[in-house]
Amino acid sequence: MKTKLFIKNNYILKYIEVIAKKNEKVFCVIDSKIKIDLKQIKQKNLIIFSIQCGEKIKTFNEYKNLSEKLIKSNVNRKSALIAIGGGTLGDLTGFVASTVLRGLDFYLIPTTLLSQVDSSIGGKNGINTIYGKNLLGTFYQPKEVLIDISVLRSLSKKEIKSGYSEIIKHALIKDYSFFCWLEVNTKKLLNLDKPILEKAIYKSIMIKLFYVKKDEKEYLLDNNSRAMLNFGHTIGHAIESHYKYKKFNHGESISIGMIAEAKISNYLGLLSSNELKRILTHFKKYRLKVNDNILKDKRLISKITKDKKNFQNNIIFSLIDKIGSSIFYKKLDKNKVYKILQNI
Ligand SMILES: NC(=O)c1ccc[n+]([C@@H]2O[C@H](COP(=O)([O-])OP(=O)(O)OC[C@H]3O[C@@H](n4cnc5c(N)ncnc54)[C@H](O)[C@@H]3O)[C@@H](O)[C@H]2O)c1
Ligand SMILES: [Zn+2]
Structure with missing residues (x-):
C-alpha cells in the first residue's frame, strides 16, 4: 500500500476530524504529554486512549492492553486507528494496527522530531523483548502520515x-x-x-x-x-x-x-x-x-x-x-x- 504523506502546520485537530468524518469508528491513541485536547473534536465516533509513553510501553503487556481495549470497544474492519505520539507510541500502535483483526486502517501523527524524520517513515513497527529491541513486529504501512511541525514546540x-x-x-x-x-x-x-x-x-x-x-x-x-x-x-x-x-x-x-x-x-x-x-x-x-x-x-x-x-x-x-x-x-x-x- 502507498502511504500518503503530508507536511503541515497546526493541522492535527482538523485532520483527525476529517478522518472521523470518513470512518465509522475512529480510535485515537495519544501520548499523554501532547498538549492537544482531542475532546474539542465534536465527532461522536471518536474513542480516545491516552498513554504515558517511553520505551517502557514497547512490551507484550502494553500490546495486550491496547489490543484488548480495542476489541472490548468493538473495533471492526471499518474502524481506523490513529497514533499521535513519538516513535514508541508509533511502534506499539503500528504493531497493534497490523495484527488486530489482521489489520486496521492506520494513520500516524508523529510528535517528536525523531519520529517525524525517521520512525514514521517506512512501515516498521514493533515491541521489545528481554532479549533485545524490536524483536517482535511487522512491516505495515500506515495509510497516511501527517507531519505537523507545530507540535514540536512542547518537546524538550x-x-x-x-x-x-x-x-x-x-x-x-x-x-x-x-x-x-x-x-x-x-x-x-x-x-x-x-x-x-x-x-x-x-x-x-x-x-x-x-x-x-x-x-x-x-x-x-x-x-x-x-x-x-x-x-x-x-x-x-x-x-x-x-x-x-x-x-x-x-x-x-x-x-x-x-x-x-x-x-x-x-x-x-x-x-x-x-x-x-x-x-x-x-x-x-x-x-x-x-x-x-x-x-x-x-x-x-x-x-x-x-x-x-x-x-x-x-x-x-x-x-x-x-x-x-x-x-x-x-x-x-x-x-x-x-x-x-x-x-x-
Ligand atoms: N519503526 C521505525 O522505523 C523506527 C525508526 C527509528 C526509531 N524507532 C523507535 O522510536 C523510538 C524512539 O522514538 P522517540 O524518540 O519519539 O521516543 P518517545 O516516543 O519515547 O518520545 C520521547 C519523549 O517525548 C515525549 N513526547 C512525545 N511527543 C511530545 C511532544 N510533542 N511534546 C512533548 N513531549 C513529547 C514522550 O512522551 C517521551 O517522553 C524507539 O523505540 C526506536 O526504536 C523506530
Ligand atoms: Zn534509530
Whole structure:
C-alpha cells in the first residue's frame, strides 16, 4: 500500500476530524504529554486512549492492553486507528494496527522530531523483548502520515537533539551536501527555526524514503539496502538495551553508536582521519553524546550478538567510507570487534 504523506502546520485537530468524518469508528491513541485536547473534536465516533509513553510501553503487556481495549470497544474492519505520539507510541500502535483483526486502517501523527524524520517513515513497527529491541513486529504501512511541525514546540531540548541524531545519520550515510548544510544550520534547527527545520525534515525523509522504496523489506545485499539506515545502530541498540533504556534515549545511544562505528570505519581504513575528525567536531559542537564506558566492556559484545541482524560470532555493521557515503554490511568476528573497541 502507498502511504500518503503530508507536511503541515497546526493541522492535527482538523485532520483527525476529517478522518472521523470518513470512518465509522475512529480510535485515537495519544501520548499523554501532547498538549492537544482531542475532546474539542465534536465527532461522536471518536474513542480516545491516552498513554504515558517511553520505551517502557514497547512490551507484550502494553500490546495486550491496547489490543484488548480495542476489541472490548468493538473495533471492526471499518474502524481506523490513529497514533499521535513519538516513535514508541508509533511502534506499539503500528504493531497493534497490523495484527488486530489482521489489520486496521492506520494513520500516524508523529510528535517528536525523531519520529517525524525517521520512525514514521517506512512501515516498521514493533515491541521489545528481554532479549533485545524490536524483536517482535511487522512491516505495515500506515495509510497516511501527517507531519505537523507545530507540535514540536512542547518537546524538550534533549528530545530535539535525539531527533537530530537521526537527521545527521541520514546526511552521513547518503548526502555530503546535506551534511555541509547542517554544519551551517544546526543551531537554528535545534532552536526550531521553521524554514530550516522544515527543510531538514524534508531532506531527511527523502533519504529514508530512498532506501525504503528500493528495499522495503531489507532484502537487498548492496549499498542501496535499507540496512544502510542502521549506521550507528548495531552499537546504539546494544547500548540502549544494556542500560535498559534508562541512561540514554534512542538518539543519544545511536549518537554514541555512530561515533563508535565511524571510528571502526576509520580503523578498518575505510574513512579518512580528517573526515572522522570533522564528524567528531560537529557532534561535540552541538553536545551530541560521543562516548560511554560500556563501549570497552565485554558485556556490550554479548548484547550486540543478540541483535536480530547478527549471527553467532559474526557482527554486521553498516559503515561509512566518506561523509555522505555508506557501505553495505561489514561482517566482523565478535572478538575482532572487541579488540577494535579497545583501541579506538
Ligand atoms: N519503526 C521505525 O522505523 C523506527 C525508526 C527509528 C526509531 N524507532 C523507535 O522510536 C523510538 C524512539 O522514538 P522517540 O524518540 O519519539 O521516543 P518517545 O516516543 O519515547 O518520545 C520521547 C519523549 O517525548 C515525549 N513526547 C512525545 N511527543 C511530545 C511532544 N510533542 N511534546 C512533548 N513531549 C513529547 C514522550 O512522551 C517521551 O517522553 C524507539 O523505540 C526506536 O526504536 C523506530
Ligand atoms: Zn534509530
